[in-house]
Amino acid sequence: MAKVILQGVSKFYGKVQAVKKIDLEIIDKEFLVLVGPSGCGKSSSLRMIAGLEEIDEGVIKIGDKEINNLEPRERNVSMVFQNYALYPHMTVEENLGFSLKIAGLAKKEIEERVHEAAGILDITEFLQRKPSQLSGGQRQRVAMGRAIVRRPDVFLFDEPLSNLDAKLRNQMRTEIKRLHQKVSTTIVYVTHDQVEAMTLADRIVIMKDGIIEQIGTPLDLFERPATKFVATFIGSPSMNMIKASIIKNNDQLSMKTNDGIIVPVPKDKQNSVSEGQNISFGFRAEDIVPLKFGQKPSSAWEMQSSVNLAEPLGTETLIFTNFGEIEIVSRMFTPEQVKSNDLLDFALNLDRTYLFDENSGLAI
Amino acid sequence: MNKKQINNILIWFSAIVLIILIMTPGLWVVLTAFRPQVDVMAKPAVWIPRNLNLIQFETMLFGGSEGSMGRSPIPVLSYLRNSLIISFTSTFIAVLVGTIGGYGFARHNFKHKNKYFLLIMLTRTIPGISLSLPIFIIFSKIGLIDTHIGIILVFVALNIPFTIWLTDGFFRQIPRAMSEVAMTDGCTKLQAFWHIELPLSRSGIASAGIFAFLISWNEYALVSNLARSTDSKTLTVGLMDFTAQFTINWPGMCALAVFIIIPALILTFMVQKHLVTGLTFGGVKG
Numbered sequence A: 001m002a003k004v005i006l007q008g009v010s011k012f013y014g015k016v017q018a019v020k021k022i023d024l025e026i027i028d029k030e031f032l033v034l035v036g037p038s039g040c041g042k043s044s045s046l047r048m049i050a051g052l053e054e055i056d057e058g059v060i061k062i063g064d065k066e067i068n069n070l071e072p073r074e075r076n077v078s079m080v081f082q083n084y085a086l087y088p089h090m091t092v093e094e095n096l097g098f099s100l101k102i103a104g105l106a107k108k109e110i111e112e113r114v115h116e117a118a119g120i121l122d123i124t125e126f127l128q129r130k131p132s133q134l135s136g137g138q139r140q141r142v143a144m145g146r147a148i149v150r151r152p153d154v155f156l157f158d159e160p161l162s163n164l165d166a167k168l169r170n171q172m173r174t175e176i177k178r179l180h181q182k183v184s185t186t187i188v189y190v191t192h193d194q195v196e197a198m199t200l201a202d203r204i205v206i207m208k209d210g211i212i213e214q215i216g217t218p219l220d221l222f223e224r225p226a227t228k229f230v231a232t233f234i235g236s237p238s239m240n241m242i243k244a245s246i247i248k249n250n251d252q253l254s255m256k257t258n259d260g261i262i263v264p265v266p267k268d269k270q271n272s273v274s275e276g277q278n279i280s281f282g283f284r285a286e287d288i289v290p291l292k293f294g295q296k297p298s299s300a301w302e303m304q305s306s307v308n309l310a311e312p313l314g315t316e317t318l319i320f321t322n323f324g325e326i327e328i329v330s331r332m333f334t335p336e337q338v339k340s341n342d343l344l345d346f347a348l349n350l351d352r353t354y355l356f357d358e359n360s361g362l363a364i
Numbered sequence B: 001m002n003k004k005q006i007n008n009i010l011i012w013f014s015a016i017v018l019i020i021l022i023m024t025p026g027l028w029v030v031l032t033a034f035r036p037q038v039d040v041m042a043k044p045a046v047w048i049p050r051n052l053n054l055i056q057f058e059t060m061l062f063g064g065s066e067g068s069m070g071r072s073p074i075p076v077l078s079y080l081r082n083s084l085i086i087s088f089t090s091t092f093i094a095v096l097v098g099t100i101g102g103y104g105f106a107r108h109n110f111k112h113k114n115k116y117f118l119l120i121m122l123t124r125t126i127p128g129i130s131l132s133l134p135i136f137i138i139f140s141k142i143g144l145i146d147t148h149i150g151i152i153l154v155f156v157a158l159n160i161p162f163t164i165w166l167t168d169g170f171f172r173q174i175p176r177a178m179s180e181v182a183m184t185d186g187c188t189k190l191q192a193f194w195h196i197e198l199p200l201s202r203s204g205i206a207s208a209g210i211f212a213f214l215i216s217w218n219e220y221a222l223v224s225n226l227a228r229s230t231d232s233k234t235l236t237v238g239l240m241d242f243t244a245q246f247t248i249n250w251p252g253m254c255a256l257a258v259f260i261i262i263p264a265l266i267l268t269f270m271v272q273k274h275l276v277t278g279l280t281f282g283g284v285k286g
Helices: A042-050 A092-102 A107-121 A136-148 A166-183 A194-200 A218-223 A228-233 B003-033 B037-041 B055-062 B076-107 B113-125 B128-142 B148-173 B176-184 B189-200 B202-218 B221-226 B235-242 B250-277
Strands: A004-013 A016-026 A031-035 A057-062 A077-080 A154-158 A186-191 A203-208 A211-216 A240-249 A252-257 A262-264 A278-283 A288-290 A300-312 A317-323 A326-332 A343-349 A354-357
Touching: A004 A042, A016 A042, A016 A057, A016 A211, A031 A042, A031 A194, A042 A057, A042 A077, A042 A154, A042 A186, A042 A203, A077 A136, A077 B176, A092 A107, A092 A136, A092 B189, A107 A136, A107 A166, A136 A166, A166 A194, A186 A194, A194 A218, A203 A218, A203 A228, A211 A218, A211 A228, A228 A240, A228 A278, A228 A354, A240 A262, A240 A326, A288 A326, A317 A343, B003 B250, B037 B250, B055 B076, B055 B250, B076 B113, B076 B148, B076 B202, B076 B235, B076 B250, B113 B148, B128 B148, B128 B221, B148 B202, B148 B221, B176 B189, B189 B202, B202 B235, B202 B250, B221 B235, B235 B250
Parallel strands: A031 A186, A031 A203, A077 A154, A154 A186
Antiparallel strands: A004 A016, A004 A057, A203 A211, A240 A252, A240 A278, A252 A262, A278 A354, A288 A343, A300 A317, A300 A343, A317 A326
8 A cells, every 4th residue: 555656757758758747646545547638648657657667757656665766576566458468378367376476475375365356356267267268358357356466555557448348348447446445555547538537536637748737536627627628628528618809898808709709707707807818718518508498597698509410318418509600519408309400599607617718728 | 164163173273283393393202212223214204103112211221232232321320410419409599599689679679770670681681502602711710610510500690580580570469568567567577578478479489490490401502511521411411422423322312301301390290380370369459
């Protein structure tokens, strides 16, 4: 059990700096998810913790010990890879016991610990099989078993679910969460899937272009995105985002879109913006309500627009419509039939409208 | 007859012609080994053998003089010993060095890697025979003519590039994550190689070994220059012992040729499983 600390850590590949002086403290027994688009430096960061990549700059500590110059085997971490990387020439039992055999443990203890891990992951019946005789989900479980059998200080997961089909992915996601509760070890988990990040994490670290955009609990990131990138990255469907500039309109500040649509600046933001400032304003699909099928928010701005497309998903329906020239999406929770070209009144909830400075990308 | 049947007949016909083309010389060698010299030399040719015997083999192995045209028997067992020592030793060294080289090329990045690789492969474009004179001159100066070591050295040099090329390909097929996982599992780099990557590439290494062995076992031109006596002459070079000033003992030569082919065949059968199965991956996706 241990905390993991990254101080000013950088990684270069030739002249490209993949990770740019990041600072991060992972608390003992925390489930921390590194998430971001491909090439954001999340995997490099994980591999530096594992010792599979050199740390070009900065310090990484596990517990209180600096591990920069330790070999992977000396760090007491276990890694689960995207492609499982099970040893194909060994049975499941041998796969699980390999690290213990290398460590020189007695046969009997190896057997005990392998069976314990197999029990936790429900793979006891496959112990004598070769990896090629297992299904994707079973292989994934063996890979996790191989990691827990060592009782490491830290688990590292590198996109472990991205090779599985959607149904299995959901199932394994739950199992990973359950595993964390059972073994309560620090976990660093890398994924590009924000749903995985939201559902699994105690805290999420959002990375982009080698820097950390924001660190916080899933709801923190959802409710209080620090940057425009975080706002659009977290949440499904993605937050609607519209460019505008601040103008003065009847003694109050308003946002004028490129199409000339004028929306008042929310009351609590009136003092935070200035005339002429270029901004983007964003709102989630559930915060633009078709009035016919939903409740009007207390602080609303209304518009009328026709439906481009409706996607009924059972409990909810996504309505694609236009905001000026830009297509936005609205979510309604009543099972009503909406058809293309229906003309609907929408109300935008101004209290839940986010403003971002266009130059810095930071939330206002 | 429809088009498909005609196609089938054509395919079978060409396959049979091809097989006959490939097999006939080999069959003729085997057949000649069991026939008397008169039959072999007969004009017009006797296609269907009238009588077969084992005289040539008896003479070769047990030194009988009957029917061996009065010539002293050839020291086949010495040649066999030389062939075995030279082929196995050179194969072992070439595979050992070549595998390490292949692993290096597959797993590590260094400056001008591709150029080095190309350079090593380019050494194989030089016809071996064109090297025989320079090798002869160098070897005669340092006293390696007619020694096992000298010939082994030549074969090692010939076989390493090919082994590097072959094993490099096999190591590349093994996902890097395999050794990375082993390293987080507590292995040193060497242990990861030994326990994981080496067993996974054994088909490749076996193939490389077979090819290296066959090249060493069958080589004639270079060795014929470097080997002078029973101290180092190999079986293939020994074939020339059957030629005299005016005659060639064809059945004897063919008998030795058959004797040369057999171990190579046995070895190939033994390891062919590795040649055909390839890697059976279940450890990674797919």
